[in-house]
Amino acid sequence: MSPFSSSAPRTEEWRHLRLALDDGVATVTLARPAKLNALTFGAYADLRDLLAELSRERAARALVLAGEGRGFCSGGDVDDIIGATLAMDTAQLLDFNRMTGQVVRALREAPFPVIAAVHGVAAGAGAVLALAADFRIADPSARFAFLFTKVGLSGGDMGAAYLLPRVVGLGHATRLLMLGEPVRAPEAERIGLISELTEEGGADARAAELARRLADGPALAYAQTKALLTAELDMPLAAAVELDAATQALLMNGEDYAEFHAAFTGKRPPKWRGR
Numbered sequence: 114m115s116p117f118s119s120s121a122p123r124t125e126e127w128r129h130l131r132l133a134l135d136d137g138v139a140t141v142t143l144a145r146p147a148k149l150n151a152l153t154f155g156a157y158a159d160l161r162d163l164l165a166e167l168s169r170e171r172a173a174r175a176l177v178l179a180g181e182g183r184g185f186c187s188g189g190d191v192d193d194i195i196g197a198t199l200a201m202d203t204a205q206l207l208d209f210n211r212m213t214g215q216v217v218r219a220l221r222e223a224p225f226p227v228i229a230a231v232h233g234v235a236a237g238a239g240a241v242l243a244l245a246a247d248f249r250i251a252d253p254s255a256r257f258a259f260l261f262t263k264v265g266l267s268g269g270d271m272g273a274a275y276l277l278p279r280v281v282g283l284g285h286a287t288r289l290l291m292l293g294e295p296v297r298a299p300e301a302e303r304i305g306l307i308s309e310l311t312e313e314g315g316a317d318a319r320a321a322e323l324a325r326r327l328a329d330g331p332a333l334a335y336a337q338t339k340a341l342l343t344a345e346l347d348m349p350l351a352a353a354v355e356l357d358a359a360t361q362a363l364l365m366n367g368e369d370y371a372e373f374h375a376a377f378t379g380k381r382p383p384k385w386r387g388r
Contacts, residue, residue, distance in 0.1 A: 124166060129158075134172060142180065142323045175325075175327040185233060188238045215295045221343050228322035240259050
């Protein structure tokens, strides 16, 4: 994401979610608790545009995605989205589905780590938002369900058929995407869908703790690691190691690399600058 801004002003208020910025940590909260944070057209659009702004402004060095109330996100709102899409023509449907995919791409391509703090339900699009994060911190109440076939659609929605096999393997991904059955926290941890399982009610606090650690660390190194993890998923080994070499050469010219050496020889903690 280019850091160069256009004439469009910075968005001062997001109508479909809450944003808090605290010294490099952005916390984005889905805030429709009465509807289990079901997503609307506006919520998708806000997530797409917010991630673009944060990526461009470089004010965030880590992002926590959380849900208010009893769950993380129950997916697309049945009335506001499924009902509305029945009246759309093909061009409108393509625009909508491309927008949902743009949100996932924005999560994967953001130049900072994204941590999903999951409690309660993460279903449908909510499960894919968590899947697209770099870390999934969940408490024992968490349950994931990729429900797309349950409504008569392909399980490969919003990049799920690309991302999920790479996280849990093809066998588990086939079962989860085809059958749409819920996966509770213990099994999700066992198959690798959860990065870390916390105590009851502890996901938000642990996600915030991890975000602070990441925001205080070598931000450019983290950003490039994320970029390589995404880019090299479809590369042959020869191309991957060449990209690794070019990336390391660039980072070796950076301030953080020199700062590590100065800190090590000076017997003090590094003062990371993200450059």
